[in-house]
Amino acid sequence: MSAAPILNPEPAPIVACTVSRDVSNFDLLIEDMESELGESWGDLSFDDALLFLSQPDAENLEFVAIAVDSEDENDLTRISGIITTAKEKGVRVILIAEEVSPIALHQLLRLGADGFVPYPLPEGALHEAIERLGHSNPAPAPQVPAHHAQAESPSFKATGGRDGVVLPVHGLAGGVGATTFAVNLAWELATIQDGNKKAKGTPPRVCLLDFDFQFGSASTYLDLPRREVVFELLSDTATMDGESFRQALLTFNEKLHVLTAPADMLPLDIVTGEDIDRIIDMARANFDFVVIDMPSTVVSWTEAVLNQAHVYFGMIELDMRSAQNALRLIRALKSESLPLEKMRYLLNRAPKFTDLTGKARVKRLAESLDISIDVLLSDGGRTITQANDHGLPLAVNAAKLPYRKDVLKLAQSIAELNRAAEAAQS
Ligand SMILES: Nc1ncnc2c1ncn2[C@@H]1O[C@H](COP(=O)(O)OP(=O)(O)OP(=O)(O)O)[C@@H](O)[C@H]1O
Ligand SMILES: [Mg+2]
Known part of the structure; x- marks a missing residue:
């Protein structure tokens, strides 16, 4: 758990939020958010999310982690609305999905979620998704070679005519x-x-x-x-x-x-x-x-x-x-x-x-x-x-x-x- 509040009387600014029907269905997400962000994250229901995103407090938000499972599939319009609003406000979106049908997932991802992680969260997956957002994280990033010397876009013309x-x-x-x-x-x-x-x-x-x-x-x-x-x-x-x-x-x-x-x-x-x-x-x-x-x-x-x-x-x-x-x-x-x-x-x-x-x-x-x-x-x-x-x-x-x-x-x-x-x- 994070440091005792008494040592930290100023509430940490909230830089991220989970958004879900009921976050207790996503225990592993809570754990991972805590280890990534300590106290500086909050939790919102679908209803509260839209409200919160339109308030000035939302300006500090770097991302929202929207967690959905199969039961939420009837509620796609509302969830889509949250994704679009977040994008409008410049807040990044990580989608966490458990047993969601490919069609529903496809629809949500196409709205422009910046990252996707399946639930149960694989080890380190949330961390990586956050890293990819460019969120400044105190933990050192894993050593991944940054340059890809040989990688180039192909120079040929895709004109067809072969039969591979x-x-x-x-x-x-x-x-x-x-x-x-x-x-x-x-x-x-x-x-x-x-x-x-x-x-x-x-x-x-x-x-x-x-x-x-x-x-x-x-x-x-x-x-x-x-x-x-x-x-x-x-x-x-x-x-x-x-x-x-x-x-x-x-x-x-x-x-x-x-x-x-x-x-x-x-x-x-x-x-x-x-x-x-x-x-x-x-x-x-x-x-x-x-x-x-x-x-x-x-x-x-x-x-x-x-x-x-x-x-x-x-x-x-x-x-x-x-x-x-x-x-x-x-x-x-x-x-x-x-x-x-x-x-x-x-x-x-x-x-x-x-x-x-x-x-x-x-x-x-x-x-x-x-x-x-x-x-x-x-x-x-x-x-x-x-x-x-x-x-x-x-x-x-x-x-x-x-x-x-x-x-x-x-x-x-x-x-x-x-x-x-x-x-x-x-
Ligand atoms: N003939 C071999 N001799 C020694 N090491 C090998 C040989 N073939 C593969 N490896 C090593 O085994 C590991 C697994 O190889 P690889 O990723 O190719 O397997 P894969 O079947 O594609 O695995 P995955 O199920 O993760 O897709 C790698 O570390 C690779 O370097
Ligand atoms: Mg393989």
């Missing part, structure tokens, strides 16, 4: 290494040495889409900023055109085009299958390869991605957790008659060539799941995490690492297959 190969990567358990693989595969494809004379050495145009809207870390692994414009693109795909899509992309080292995850953590169901289809269609029309980093959770639009995929990479490790999740996924795909044949299984941190018992375990895993494990990726130890932390693909940072060679080989064979398919078509 869609390659989603889905970690079948958290942390198995899906994003690392997606990022490095995309980079290898974008920089492939083209042995084909006819192609005149132009490497394929590659786009990486980070569809892990919550914890997407492709931007971290390439040291690219997460930007607001991505949210704008996702929240209104119907009006997207080549130009707005291009503007939402960033370019890494002039070669790889990336749609990072949005700046704020968004619920995965903020988009529908239709939105996802539009984004993939746009990416396919402008790129030769579209690599997609998928969240490990299966969501309503996973099916849309699977349907658009040429090959769908499922990444696992050699453990029970991966095995059981793979089994569940395969069952789910079968029961919905989804295209199971597109799945290609990758085993990350695979046992070494010389590890015979390890190899026997891989064989048993494949047999018990009745799948073939197509690609084995070596364990790269700390080197991989360090490259990720530095925001560099392994080809740049540790080109000789066996893991990198595994990914390069796979990229080459994908590019080769694609050339063969194109040649057959023409």
Whole structure:
């Protein structure tokens, strides 16, 4: 708790307020507000909020944290009114939402909330949202590299006319290494040495889409900023055109085009299958390869991605957790008659060539799941995490690492297959 009031007889100026139907439903928010702001925040009901915002006292307010849950969905007009009034008064808005339908959330966010955090609040999430508002906070900010030397807006014109190969990567358990693989595969494809004379050495145009809207870390692994414009693109795909899509992309080292995850953590169901289809269609029309980093959770639009995929990479490790999740996924795909044949299984941190018992375990895993494990990726130890932390693909940072060679080989064979398919078509 904060300092005893007797030491602090002047009431602290109120710089922020929570606004909710009943703040006691949001215990964690109270705790976090206290630790962020001590005594200098207040609590308002929906009715009081409008009144307070129109009083001179409101001038000191830096932000309001509007907390809503599913019961408030009937009251959206009133809540929208509070958001608009706050914006008019120059007060920033952080939206805290618990089990609110995507449609309602969408509506509230579009009114111009400056930040969004799901409830229950993830550790540190309110702090980060406040930091992003530019609120001066005595606590030192975490060390995030501020410059993104390689980040540029793409220079190409989004004129369409291509028909890209869609390659989603889905970690079948958290942390198995899906994003690392997606990022490095995309980079290898974008920089492939083209042995084909006819192609005149132009490497394929590659786009990486980070569809892990919550914890997407492709931007971290390439040291690219997460930007607001991505949210704008996702929240209104119907009006997207080549130009707005291009503007939402960033370019890494002039070669790889990336749609990072949005700046704020968004619920995965903020988009529908239709939105996802539009984004993939746009990416396919402008790129030769579209690599997609998928969240490990299966969501309503996973099916849309699977349907658009040429090959769908499922990444696992050699453990029970991966095995059981793979089994569940395969069952789910079968029961919905989804295209199971597109799945290609990758085993990350695979046992070494010389590890015979390890190899026997891989064989048993494949047999018990009745799948073939197509690609084995070596364990790269700390080197991989360090490259990720530095925001560099392994080809740049540790080109000789066996893991990198595994990914390069796979990229080459994908590019080769694609050339063969194109040649057959023409
Ligand atoms: N082959 C490997 N050898 C060693 N470390 C690895 C390997 N692959 C990934 N890692 C490390 O494992 C961690 C998780 O990797 P990554 O973020 O790619 O996984 P993910 O499946 O995308 O996780 P999430 O579920 O959070 O999306 C990172 O620290 C990464 O550097
Ligand atoms: Mg990931």
